[in-house]
Amino acid sequence: MTSVQQKIDRSRDLSQPLERLGPDETLKANSDQLRGTIAAxxxxxxxxxVPGDDIKLMKFHGLYQQDxxxxxxxxxxxxxxxxxxxxxxxxxxxxxxxxxxxLKLDELGRAYAGDTLRLTTRQTFQLxxxxxxNLRATIQGLRDVLLDTKAACGxxxxxxxxxxxxxxxxxxxxxxxxxxxxxxxxxxxxxxxREIWYGEERTELSGPExxxxxxxxxxxxxxxxFVIPPSNDIDVYAQDLGFIAxxxxxxxxxxxxxxxxxxxxxxxxxxxxxxxxxxxxxxxxDKMLEVCDAVMQxxxxxxxxxxxxxxxxxxxxxxxxxxxxxxEIEARLGFSLKPARPYEFTTNxxxxxxxxxxxxxxxxxxxxxxGRVIGTVMDGLRAIARxxxxxxxxxPNQNLIIADIAPEARPDIERVMKxxxxxxxxxxxALRLNSMACVAxxxxxxxxxxxxxxxxxxxxxxxxxxxxxHLEDEPITIRMTGCPNGCARPYIGEIALTGRAPGKYNLYLxxxxxxxxxxxxxxxxxxxxxxxxMLGKVIGQFAKxxxxxxxFGDFAIRAGFAAEVKEGRHFND
Numbered sequence: 001m002t003s004v005q006q007k008i009d010r011s012r013d014l015s016q017p018l019e020r021l022g023p024d025e026t027l028k029a030n031s032d033q034l035r036g037t038i039a040a041x042x043x044x045x046x047x048x049x050v051p052g053d054d055i056k057l058m059k060f061h062g063l064y065q066q067d068x069x070x071x072x073x074x075x076x077x078x079x080x081x082x083x084x085x086x087x088x089x090x091x092x093x094x095x096x097x098x099x100x101x102x103l104k105l106d107e108l109g110r111a112y113a114g115d116t117l118r119l120t121t122r123q124t125f126q127l128x129x130x131x132x133x134n135l136r137a138t139i140q141g142l143r144d145v146l147l148d149t150k151a152a153c154g155x156x157x158x159x160x161x162x163x164x165x166x167x168x169x170x171x172x173x174x175x176x177x178x179x180x181x182x183x184x185x186x187x188x189x190x191x192x193x194r195e196i197w198y199g200e201e202r203t204e205l206s207g208p209e210x211x212x213x214x215x216x217x218x219x220x221x222x223x224x225x226f227v228i229p230p231s232n233d234i235d236v237y238a239q240d241l242g243f244i245a246x247x248x249x250x251x252x253x254x255x256x257x258x259x260x261x262x263x264x265x266x267x268x269x270x271x272x273x274x275x276x277x278x279x280x281x282x283x284x285x286d287k288m289l290e291v292c293d294a295v296m297q298x299x300x301x302x303x304x305x306x307x308x309x310x311x312x313x314x315x316x317x318x319x320x321x322x323x324x325x326x327x328e329i330e331a332r333l334g335f336s337l338k339p340a341r342p343y344e345f346t347t348n349x350x351x352x353x354x355x356x357x358x359x360x361x362x363x364x365x366x367x368x369x370x371g372r373v374i375g376t377v378m379d380g381l382r383a384i385a386r387x388x389x390x391x392x393x394x395x396p397n398q399n400l401i402i403a404d405i406a407p408e409a410r411p412d413i414e415r416v417m418k419x420x421x422x423x424x425x426x427x428x429x430a431l432r433l434n435s436m437a438c439v440a441x442x443x444x445x446x447x448x449x450x451x452x453x454x455x456x457x458x459x460x461x462x463x464x465x466x467x468x469x470h471l472e473d474e475p476i477t478i479r480m481t482g483c484p485n486g487c488a489r490p491y492i493g494e495i496a497l498t499g500r501a502p503g504k505y506n507l508y509l510x511x512x513x514x515x516x517x518x519x520x521x522x523x524x525x526x527x528x529x530x531x532x533x534m535l536g537k538v539i540g541q542f543a544k545x546x547x548x549x550x551x552f553g554d555f556a557i558r559a560g561f562a563a564e565v566k567e568g569r570h571f572n573d
Contacts, residue, residue: 008320012306014216021305027053028155028213030492033190034060040194048084048132054194060156061193061398062089062149062218063135066128070442073176087443089152090129090137094162094176094185094226095128095394097124097147102385102392104145106378112138115469117378118439119371121488122159123234123394124152124262128443139407150193156216157186157296161225161234163245163392164364166355166403171228171250177279178288180242185223185289187294188213212296219303220311222296223262234396235489235515237261237276241295242314243288244279246341250358252351254284256340257291259325265488265571266309267500274491274518275314275568280326281337294332298325312544318569345514348492349434349475350395352426361390362405364413370437370452371398380420387412398436431454431462431473436489440482440499447482449499458497458528465536469543477513478550480505491518491571494553495535500525509529509538511563537561 010016018026028034036057041050050058055065067082075082090105097105105125109117112134113127120126126444130138141150162179165172180407190209194200208214215416223237228247236242242258261277293469299313302320315344316549330336354364381400385392390404405413417423426433438444466472479493490496490508492515498504504525512518523534542555556562565571 008302008324010302012299012304013219013302014214016303016305016562018216022308023118023153024056024308025216025305028217029058030325031057031210032192033215034188034192035190035196036194037307038083039196040392042132042135047081049081050132058086058162060151060154060188061197062091062152062154063087064089064153064445066443066445068129068442069445069447078473085129085131085443086135087129088135088149089120089159090125090127090142090147091150091152091159091183091187092124092147092394093160093180095164095396096176097392097394099388099392101145101147103382104141104147106136106382108141108380109373115378117373118459119250119368119373119394119398121160121371121396121398121402121436121438122553123396124159124163125394126439128439136197141184143198148193151187153221154215155222156188156261157183157218157221157222157224157292159183159397160186161223161239163226163228163231164235164350164395164401164403165228165231165233166357166361166365166393166401167351168228168250169357169359169361170439171245171247171252175226175228175245176251178285181289182224182226182243182292184214186215186222186292196272212293213300220308222299222313224292230346231345232348232515233350235348235492237515238263238274238489238492239277240299241292242277243291244343246282247341252285253341254272254282255288256282256343257337259295259329260322262312262314263489263491264312265484265486265491265504267484267498269309270572272309273568273571274486275571276492276516276518278317278322279340280322280329280339282339283337287333290333294329296494297332302328314568318461345516347513348397348477348515350397350399350401352433354401359435360407361403362407364402364405364417365395365426366400366402368399368421369428369432369456370435372452373400376420377422377425380416380422383416383420384413384422387416397434429459429466430473431463431478432459434475434477435459435479436477436493437480438482438487446485447499448501449482449503449505450498451480451482451488458531461528461532462495462535465532465539468540469539471539471543474552475513476513489515493519494551494556497531503527505531507534508562509556510564511553511554513553517553518568518571518573519553520562520565522562 160183227236243255258277393401440447482499496508507523508519
């Protein structure tokens, strides 16, 4: 079928000459399919950095150039360049890895990444503080266990998420296989990665090197996720493209399709805002890859390539209308989506502790505060990986499931957990178990305030307020980021804070407990004392006036502490 005929503004999309678009589009188009001068930059020994254009191209290879901001000023005084290192993000669809892969990640983390691993909010690993001269060794080490960092960053389809419900073993395996297929399908096909990092020779091709992405790839990042109700652990409404499994009686029939979610925004820029995805219909499971192609093609062809601040898919939907977008997707599919099927979400958290799946296997979910694997936790997980015969699963909440444990093997796993103190990780308050933070300082170049290093302390102070009102067991989602970009999906937290300056944050209240509603800013650019004072008032009234079963975020709206945000485009009203 042909594209939908409607008069729309095409002055900012791929139909225009490169010189009329943003500079990043010219950079991508002239990069020789992401090769650029990366190899030469890696060979340059006079600096720990790479040239500016290659910094951008290396994101497509899963790498971010960063520096240690804790010592930036001191190095400037000493007339030294910043302490440059790189963050390497692994591509790990659905967060599933084997014990041998865990052991390799542990080895690389100890050798090149400051004796730590970071579990992310998109179910993968980040290796921070990797020096330029160690990048190839790191990436080749990942290759040894069939892992890589391809397209973990950049203007492409990022790592694909998938629910990690261990109770539904058969259904999870089926949906996970489809999520992995989507990841493999959407990965860029350029040989640049193999040539630069593995030292392979360039292969001449008879056709285009990137049949889907072309020379300019996507306008911005594109995020895909698969979710299995009733758990919304992946926050499906925060994805550009979400697949909601419809599986009555545990039998997968297909997916409801949700499009147009995204968290990022910019302070003092009202044209930017978070947005929750809209469900536009249902499709059979065997049509999933066709839907991926069609939706990505629409964003590729019509997304804003002039203003990167408005380049995400969510803004195209706001600008052109959901009906037009859906019709354009269906035109490319060659068939109409069926009406969406009923489904229900009840939580977006993780089932902490031990559970048994329908196949009889045991699973233990460990709370890993803010995803930081370090010290005795890192040692203990290495010891478990040496004896474990199942899998590990990184959750979308930065926690870790030791999965697929045979019942007879559980005592050995429990023994190691006790030896290293891992059995104490889950003995945290309900608030702490539902907390999540991005890395922020000192390595993230975008951070304006602390996040990972500060949230545990702030949670401790909020815990005292909750305990004073006998609410220490009340599950409340709290999320913090060091900037407004939203990596920890703050705009759907019941309580959320985004950094504005050192020690200053915006405070948001009223998000939906299972990710179904955006929150609303109630305080802007304030410090800890003001934040705690406001939370003390809300929590105190919540303790007195909540309705039976009422969630904290719902109460904050009903009691008038926060206005309800019904659509993302009204987030800044």
